[in-house]
Amino acid sequence: MSPLLTFIRSHLSIKIGIPLAVVLFGCIFVWAGFQVAREERFVQNAGVKEADRVLATARLGLDYAMLLNSREDIRAIVANLGRLPEIREIRIINKAGQVMFTSKGEAPGSRLDTSAAPCQVCHQLTPPAVSPTLEHRLYARETVGGEQILRIVGPIANEPGCTEPAGCHFHKDSEQILGVLDIAFSLRESQSLIEEFKENTVYLAALVFGAAILTLFLVIFVLIKRPLSRIEGEAQAWAKGKKPVSIDEDRLDEIGQLSRAIHQMGSDLIAKNSQIELQKDLYQDLFEGxxxxxxxxxxxxxxxxxxxxxxxxxxxxxxxxxxxxxxxxxxxxxxxxxxxxxxxxxxxxxxxxxxxxxxxxxxxxxxxxxxxxxxxxxxxxxxxxxxxxxxxxLELALRRSEKKYFDVFNNVPGAVFVIDRDDLSVLDCNRGAVAMYELPRGELTKRSLHDLFYDERRDAAMAAVIDGQDVEQARHVTGDGRPFFVSMHTSFSEYAGRRVLLVTVADITKRLEAEQQLIQAGKMATLGEMATGVAHEINQPLCVIQTSVDLVRRHLGRGEAPPLPLLTRLTDLIGNQVDRAARIIGHMREFGRISDHEAELVDVGGIARRSVEFFAEQLALRGIETEFALAENLPPVRIDPNRLEQVMINLLVNARDAIEERAKREPACPRRIVIKATANHDAVKVRLSDTGAGFPKELAAKIFEPFFTTKEIGKGTGLGLSISYGIIKDAGGDIVAAKNAEGGATFYIRLPVAREG
Structure with a gap:
């Protein structure tokens, strides 16, 4: 890079001044050129007008001599006009194109063609122009010997004096133009003025440019160079870690703002350097410590x-x-x-x-x-x-602990599932689940909680599992489609960073079968206890039928047919008694059948009335009254109706026996059983009260235990209340017993209202 270019690039004032000087020079050059061109056009236009005035003056001077047809005078006038300083030639050309007079002294008589420039002024138009404009009459601009010459013509019109017969010469009145006056006019004086104006304009432009450049560089030096030099000195002082003595606080322009900004930046820089040194020491301490x-x-x-x-x-x-x-x-x-x-x-x-x-x-x-x-x-x-x-x-101890708990997980005597709480998919399971569901672990982990259930009544159980509640009884299915009964215990946990349900499943099929056998044994015991009463109930319709048959036989023995009205009455009576016996036997068969564990929507009031109806004859024989206080429109509960009826009959049998036991000691005691049922939005509540002997208060905690009874030996098995307790608990309800203050006992049953779904 050349030293000059390096010098220019290293000085801001020069880099600013040179473009401004170039722009200023260009502006002044354009202005000067515009002024010169404008003045030149003005002077040339003035020259054209001056030439036209000279032409008009010459034509006026020649007018009288041409009227008199004085050729000598015309020649003298043309010669005199040709001696004027600005006229280089003057000619008079007639309409035939013949040069009649010329100021050059050459012999006239030469002829011009109509295509010549002086003739074309008028003849270029059709018809030829009589009064052409100045623009048309100026037909040539030429330079001869460095001198600009304007050639302009003026038509010589046919005046009345030329056409009169009495005139000096004769022209036809139809001839409008007799010829033209042609002048070659010099613009030497105009050129001198233009050259002088150009010279003066150049001097003025140079003077203005010089003054502007001087002012520009003075302004740059005062307003930019000197302040920037001061700011540069301040920046160098800041760079050395020194604070400048003073800054330019009075300037409000950009330079002043730059100076204050550099001052602030320098102050911040020194503060930052101090912080950096402090941090350096701090980092060194951190590195070491x-x-x-x-x-x-x-x-x-x-x-x-x-x-x-x-x-x-x-x-x-x-x-x-x-x-x-x-x-x-x-x-x-x-x-x-x-x-x-x-x-x-x-x-x-x-x-x-x-x-x-x-x-x-x-x-x-x-x-x-x-x-x-x-x-x-x-x-x-x-x-x-x-x-x-x-x-x-710790990781080693954790791995050992994980192995131990994994062994526990796999060896739990039952199935354990890890269920994703979001989509209920099976994430993991133990060996117990593989054995219980007869499927490999890989197959089980491809299924969801929904797939474990057997039938469509899975929704309530799944809802309970999702809420973290236990499910006492549900029906699942093995890999080969075999259904079995399970109970489910659910807890919330985390597995591999995911929210999961830890579901423990126990196979209760065998337990339910044992319970079913026990319940069935309780039913058989109840039916055994009811055998005498049931036999009496069946004997009554049989006696009525036997009496009706005997009456018909007596009529037949006398050799006469029974009257038709009597036969009609007897057949209706026999039919009713047969229906009654069939209902009793059917009820006993239904009560004695093995339950299939299917819960249904049940009306508690209807079951209570049905149970009393089944037991009514036995109660009536013992003089026991039955009262009902059942609320209307009781909501349904979900339970096996056969099992609920077994509970009611067990309670009625106990009430019957308790009343008989008290009647032995107190023959005049009241004999009454009251069944009351109420409901709210959560549960149906049944209360069965009797006026029997009751039970000691200290035995209230044992009354529902298996094989516990207060009856005489051989009269009770001790299973009725225990079975009833299990049936109510399996349905999600409660049953408790209390001794009445006036004697007897009351059993309270609470069953949850069945919800939709």
Whole structure:
């Protein structure tokens, strides 16, 4: 780069001044050119008008001589006009194109063609122009010997004096133009004026340009150069860490704002430098005091620096190989993170195992980071080792604990499922689930909770599981389609960072079968206890039928047919009694059948009335009254109707026996059973009260235990209330007993209202 260009590029005032000077010069040049062109057009137009005036004057001067046809006078006038300073030639040309007179002294008589320029002024138009404009009459601009010449013509019109017969010569009155006057007019004087104007304009432009340039550079120096030099000095002082003596506070323009900004920046820079020094000291303290091992290594894996923690843990020195210091090795580690950092220029993390100088084993998380110099070259690597020995020990203990709990999980005597709470898919299961559902673990983990259930009545159980509630009884299905009964216990947990349900499933099929056998045995015992009463109930319709048959036989024995009205009455009576016996036997058969565990929507009031109806004759024989206080429109409950009827009959049998026991001691005691049913939005409540002997208060806790009874030996099995308790509990209800203050006992049954779905 040339010194001049370097000088220009290093000075702001010159870089600003040169473009401004160029722009200013261009503006002045354009202005001067515009003025000269404008003046030149003005002068030339003035010359044309002057030439036209001279032409008009010459034509006036020749007018009288041409009227008199005085050729000598015309020739003299033309010669005189030709001697004028601005006229270079003057000619008179007649209409035939013949030069009649000329100021050059040459012999006239030459003829011009109509295509010649003077003739074309009029003849270029059709018809020829009589009064052409000045623009048409100026037919030539030429330069002769450096002098501009204008050639202009003026038509010589045919005046009345020329056409009169008495005139000096004769022209036809139809001839409008007799010829033209042709003048060659010099613009030497106009050229002199134009040249003088050009010279003056150049002088003025140079003067204006010089004054403007001087003013411009003076303004740049005063307003830019000097303030910037001052600001530069302030910046150099700030760069050396010194505060300038003063700043230009009075200037409000951009230079003043720049000066104040640099002053503020310098103040901030000194403050930042102080903070940097403080942080440098702080980082040095952190480097030395950080609770991990920090080293700085070169490409050869030699130690350049290390912190206090490293020095305390290892017998190392600067320049020693890191693999020797850490692990007492003679060669680098196979997967050295420092070497990878030098190869890739990026951080790397790994886990390493070694020993401290006291021989204790240590595990570290090793992280490396590249170190660059000011030119961006990778010159070193920083290695940070965080001791994770305690964490490793905990991980080992955790793995052992996980194995132990996994063994527990797999050996739980039952099925355990891990269910995703969002989509209810099976995430995991134990060996008990594989055995119970007769499916491999991989197949079970492809299913969802919904697939475990057997029938469509799964929704209520699934809703309970989702809410974390226990399910006492549900029906699941094995892999080969075999249904079985289960109970489910649910708890919330987490598994692999996901919210899950921990569902424990127990197969209760055998338990239910045993309970069913026990319930069936209780039914049979109840039917056995009711046998005498039932036989009496069946005997009554049989007696009525026998009496009707005997009456018909007596009529037939006398050899006469029974009257038709009597036969009609007797057949109706026999039919009614047969229906009554059939109902009693059907009720007994239905009561005695084995239940299929199917819960239905049941009207508690209807079951209560049906049970009393089945037992009514036995109660009537003992003089026991039955009262009902059943609320209307009781909501349905979900329970096996056969089982609920068994509960009611068990309670009626107990009430009957208790009343009979009290009647033995108190013959005049009241004999009454009251059944009351009410409901709210949650449950249906049934209360069955009797006026029997009751039970001691201290036995209230044992009354529902299996094989416990207060009856005489041989009269009760002790299963009725225990079975009733289990039936009510399986339906989600409660049953309790209390002794009445006036004697007797009351049993309270609470069953939940069946919800939709």
């Amino acid at each position: 950080v609770p991990c091992l920090v080293t700085v290594q070169d490409r050869n894996l030699r130690l350049l620096r290390f912190n206090r923690s490293f020095a305390e843990k290892f017998n190392a020195s600067v320049g020693e190989y890191c693999f020797k210091a850490y692990k007492n090795l003679d060669a680098p580690c196979p997967s050295c993170p420092v070497k990878k950092t030098f190869e890739t220029g990026r951080s790397h993390t790994t886990e390493e195992t070694g020993c401290y100088r006291d021989g204790t084993r240590a595990d570290w998380i090793v992280t490396t980071s590249p170190v660059y110099d000011s030119e961006g070259n990778l010159v070193a690597a920083m290695e940070m080792c965080l001791d994770i020995t305690s964490r490793k020990d």
